[in-house]
Amino acid sequence: MKTALFPGSFDPIHNGHVDIVIRATSLFDRIIIGIGNNSSKQYLFPIDKRKRWIENIFKSFPSVSVQEYQGLTVDFCRKVQASFIVRGLRNGTDFQFERSIAQMNQSMDSAIETLFLPCKPELSAISSTIIRDIIRHGGSISLFVPDGIG
Amino acid sequence: MKTALFPGSFDPIHNGHVDIVIRATSLFDRIIIGIGNNSSKQYLFPIDKRKRWIENIFKSFPSVSVQEYQGLTVDFCRKVQASFIVRGLRNGTDFQFERSIAQMNQSMDSAIETLFLPCKPELSAISSTIIRDIIRHGGSISLFVPDGIG
Amino acid sequence: MKTALFPGSFDPIHNGHVDIVIRATSLFDRIIIGIGNNSSKQYLFPIDKRKRWIENIFKSFPSVSVQEYQGLTVDFCRKVQASFIVRGLRNGTDFQFERSIAQMNQSMDSAIETLFLPCKPELSAISSTIIRDIIRHGGSISLFVPDGIG
């Protein structure tokens, strides 16, 4: 059984994330969306809300599930028996950052492979950072996130 | 009448900003320098000082004015009837970031176009972040900002 | 009167080019699409065809015209009294290349300013090089170029 982890903060999840997960379902038997919860980090939305939103979005996708995790991503991979990490790439700056993370993860556990999917062009500008910024400035984020979020 | 917004924090304004605005005056009938004021952000210089500096620098440029704004940049564009946003580009990392912002803004209001001017090479290393760093370390910033700032 | 040059080989013109020109019409009184004709370069399509296609596409845009030119782009700018060069940017690699050209042009004539428009995300993968490649492999380019081209 091929299991992949799609890790992130998902503060909040947006259309770019959703697209990557759906496209990845054709590749994997099981996809776990792992919400990394870092006690030293400030989130805009509480973990429960972030988790419930994701569960709702993917409730019709039996191979997709959500879990919260703490600690290292590679440790969580081993715990859930995921041999693959999936990440979307928006641009070249993204790639340089993600490659370092992938390389460090592979140093820590050579059995874990990171795969990249290029974001769809019309979704490649969306980031949770920009979305939180729009929320703080009182704008509408409905174009960038699934229904019911925010 | 062609109106452009040149948005930023201008904490403080520097020679790179000034060059972009002056070059943009040949393109637009009216340029509004919009000082985004974000209550959750810490600034080194108070908004009044940042605004007064800019007013002084451009007092001989009748088409250039300064305004403070809160909220989304696209909302402010509509308020001041600016159809264009002007941004300087220093390097490839800049471009990847600015393109996302431009694309998000166009999603929110398709009538607003973002234009990029390449920074002059001899000014392309200057950033407000580095200038604030020099100030904190007790260095002189006179090479990088117009007279009277800092 | 604000005149801009949009220079290129246009071998052939594609939807990405067309979008940049149309968006630029809101900024300039006159846009000249300049087909650089370099005797040492091999083109897939003859200059007459490339020119006729562009004329057809923009026949309902009175401010847009087409001209062939040889020699330096800055010399042609002076000849047609264009103070601006307009270029689309697809990605960070593009930017690094285009910035060098813009900087060299400004060294040769400081009165000529280069403006960049970010390509629309859904058009940012299209290039004449890839289109010629599709043609050589017998594929259809109709998704990427205006009607009647190829």
Place this chain on the structure above:
Amino acid sequence: MKTALFPGSFDPIHNGHVDIVIRATSLFDRIIIGIGNNSSKQYLFPIDKRKRWIENIFKSFPSVSVQEYQGLTVDFCRKVQASFIVRGLRNGTDFQFERSIAQMNQSMDSAIETLFLPCKPELSAISSTIIRDIIRHGGSISLFVPDGIG
């Protein structure tokens, strides 16, 4: 059955290619190494040699096979029923180029997904271009290619 195409010129195949294919075997039931043969292109090694080398390298990998193809990559994907294209990424410049190709391919056939694997750091400098250059200058390429090549 999940089938992936790993397309390229393989002029010649090198250790970076081999690593990507082997890592991809854990993801796919079948991997077809597709040698694109472009009549207008000059190759250093004849197609028969390039093909035989690859067959030898992967003879102990039952899920890996080699085929020559002409025409568009998406057409060849349909012919061999591959829903995935796999590519290695060496650096940010690579990504910007590969993303355009992936996006064009998806425009031509939305059922075809491109996946990227980051090259192992110690292999990320190797390219067929540099290898051909070393050969032309009389150097040894044995560090960069499997035994028996060159």
Place this chain on the structure above:
Amino acid sequence: MKTALFPGSFDPIHNGHVDIVIRATSLFDRIIIGIGNNSSKQYLFPIDKRKRWIENIFKSFPSVSVQEYQGLTVDFCRKVQASFIVRGLRNGTDFQFERSIAQMNQSMDSAIETLFLPCKPELSAISSTIIRDIIRHGGSISLFVPDGIG
């Protein structure tokens, strides 16, 4: 006597730093590892620990010494009579950032030259930021730092 400064926070020093310093010893008569200490910044490790670690690592390198400094890097260069600043480059994003700093430093003191060494590929993913992240998540950093650190 050729003296170079290798500036940084070293919070903590890692194998990538160590490799750059050792490679630089073949170029310079004296290398000063300068620990920039910024009162407004939060460090994971106290300055004394950071300094002692570095002293231990390089105790068998007579040309390498460690000093703490505050204030501008160019001022510290003048104080210790270093005409060169040495920096490692991991990737293109790094370069764009480091070039700006180098350019600003040269504006402030034209006698100070910045040299870049490319990080070894197998070390190019390591950063102090990622290492601190691993520590916070309870992981082992022993692969990425010299013995005795963390």
Place this chain on the structure above:
Amino acid sequence: MKTALFPGSFDPIHNGHVDIVIRATSLFDRIIIGIGNNSSKQYLFPIDKRKRWIENIFKSFPSVSVQEYQGLTVDFCRKVQASFIVRGLRNGTDFQFERSIAQMNQSMDSAIETLFLPCKPELSAISSTIIRDIIRHGGSISLFVPDGIG
């Protein structure tokens, strides 16, 4: 004695090259400008002219000399006992390319170190490719090259 090689085609040498060599003289006892001569490549200027120009430019720099070479750069380094290769970096695309070459060279001879100097901003747009292009279009290159070239 510290010897560095500054390799290139120098077709023709330009102000960007000259600046790097002069700045490198403060670091090395001997700098050899190596003109790589590749029989399969077409040059605009014959090797004798390229060599004579460089000799003239650096005739007052006793530590700088010029040699033509064929074959691999690392082989030439060994022949002239150069332990260092010096290269200028103009932008991030440059860096990604140069890093691969440096890494391949170090694989072939681990004793050879490549150093990068960032080009001065006002010289960072100049390339021999653009200069040859200006020449072909009948433009003047006097701004970009030392006196007497072209």
